[in-house]
Amino acid sequence: xxxxxxxxxxxxxxxxxxxxxxxxxxxxxxxxxxxxxxxxxxxxxxxxxxxxxxxxxxxxxxxxxxxxxxxxxxxxxxxxxxxxxxxxxxxxxxxxxxxxxxxxxxxxxxxxxxxxxxxxxxxxxxxxxxxxxxxxxxxxxxxxxxxxxxxxxxxxxxxxxxxxxxxxxxxxxxxxxxxxxxxxxxxxxxxxxxxxxxxxxxxxxxxxxxxxxxxxxxxxxxxxxxxxxxxxxxxxxxxxxxxxxxxxxxxxxxxxxxxxxxxxxxxxxxxxxxxxxxxxxxxxxxxxxxxxxxxxxxxxxxxxxxxxx
Numbered sequence: 001x002x003x004x005x006x007x008x009x010x011x012x013x014x015x016x017x018x019x020x021x022x023x024x025x026x027x028x029x030x031x032x033x034x035x036x037x038x039x040x041x042x043x044x045x046x047x048x049x050x051x052x053x054x055x056x057x058x059x060x061x062x063x064x065x066x067x068x069x070x071x072x073x074x075x076x077x078x079x080x081x082x083x084x085x086x087x088x089x090x091x092x093x094x095x096x097x098x099x100x101x102x103x104x105x106x107x108x109x110x111x112x113x114x115x116x117x118x119x120x121x122x123x124x125x126x127x128x129x130x131x132x133x134x135x136x137x138x139x140x141x142x143x144x145x146x147x148x149x150x151x152x153x154x155x156x157x158x159x160x161x162x163x164x165x166x167x168x169x170x171x172x173x174x175x176x177x178x179x180x181x182x183x184x185x186x187x188x189x190x191x192x193x194x195x196x197x198x199x200x201x202x203x204x205x206x207x208x209x210x211x212x213x214x215x216x217x218x219x220x221x222x223x224x225x226x227x228x229x230x231x232x233x234x235x236x237x238x239x240x241x242x243x244x245x246x247x248x249x250x251x252x253x254x255x256x257x258x259x260x261x262x263x264x265x266x267x268x269x270x271x272x273x274x275x276x277x278x279x280x281x282x283x284x285x286x287x288x289x290x291x292x293x294x295x296x297x298x299x300x301x302x303x304x305x306x307x308x309x
Contacts, residue, residue, distance in 0.1 A: 005047035008081055010040045011074045014052060017041065018071050019144070022060040075145075079283060096125035099287045102138040102150030103130055105202060106229045106247050107274065111151060114302075119294050126287050134203050142279045148288045153246075154273035155204045155211075163275035164292060167299045171212050171269050174236050174243040177252075177259035188266040189218045189244075196223025196241035200232040209244045216267040220244075236260050246272055 016026035027034040045052050052067035063071065103112060112130050119128060131138070131147055138150045139158050157163065173187045181187045197220040199206070213220055223241040226232050236243050237258030252259050276292055278284060284292075
């Protein structure tokens with residue numbers, strides 16, 4: 001067997017530089033001093049007999065052709081080593097480590113608290129780190145490996161992402177409490193066509209409501225547009241329009257203390273799947289697989305207790 005002259009730690013530092021583009025950024029990511037990281041990469045280059053990085057104070061660090069070729073193999077080797085460590089952890093009694101999870105912004109308040117506290121109880125050795133962003137940014141983070149899994153809507157997902165359905169939501173109409181339809185059991189979208197709609201517009205929200213209204217042949221009259229979910233609810237509470245939303249908070253009050261009411265839509269509406277996505281071709285860690293199982297079980301139990309969402 002040939003003697004190995006490099007270490008996994010050196011490979012980790014090299015990958016960190018490739019992902020951050022700077023020695024200082026990689027040092028911060030790896031929680032190591034910059035001189036120590038620089039020395040480790042120099043030792044890696046000597047061990048392999050090739051130059052991996054071109055270092056420039058003004059432009060950061062760029063990969064050489066040899067470094068670019070090594071990067072893929074280094075990531076694969078580190079992934080295998082991590083899997084081996086996870087298996088050893090399981091044999092020793094439990095999962096440990098960090099799991100980076102992304103979450104579409106409006107899903108976060110309704111998903112993260114329960115999953116964070118619940119998963120901590122079943123896997124106390126795993127640290128969950130959540131990132132909240134619009135869907136395009138989360139998809140890119142999955143591709144770059146900045147996060148391992150992400151909660152997204154099953155709409156306009158890239159072909160390079162795989163996913164599992166964890167929940168399903170039905171669109172509803174949000175009305176001010178004194179609206180003429182507030183006392184009705186359900187509301188027809190067609191009956192609201194002459195009233196302004198408050199458009200919540202964080203990708204893919206616009207695409208979702210376009211799917212909703214096209215299903216019933218209604219063209220909404222957009223009054224105000226916002227990227228803030230609670231602002232959309234507050235504008236409705238002020239009587240400035242109605243809103244078509246997916247996530248349903250369990251309270252009927254806005255931040256201003258005004259009451260709003262959620263009503264089912266009379267027309268047949270398409271349901272929207274909430275998925276836990278990951279990059280195609282990546283082998284999920286044991287932590288991510290366990291988190292996926294826990295999420296499905298938790299959300300299924302919640303749906304049985306409250307079928308309306």
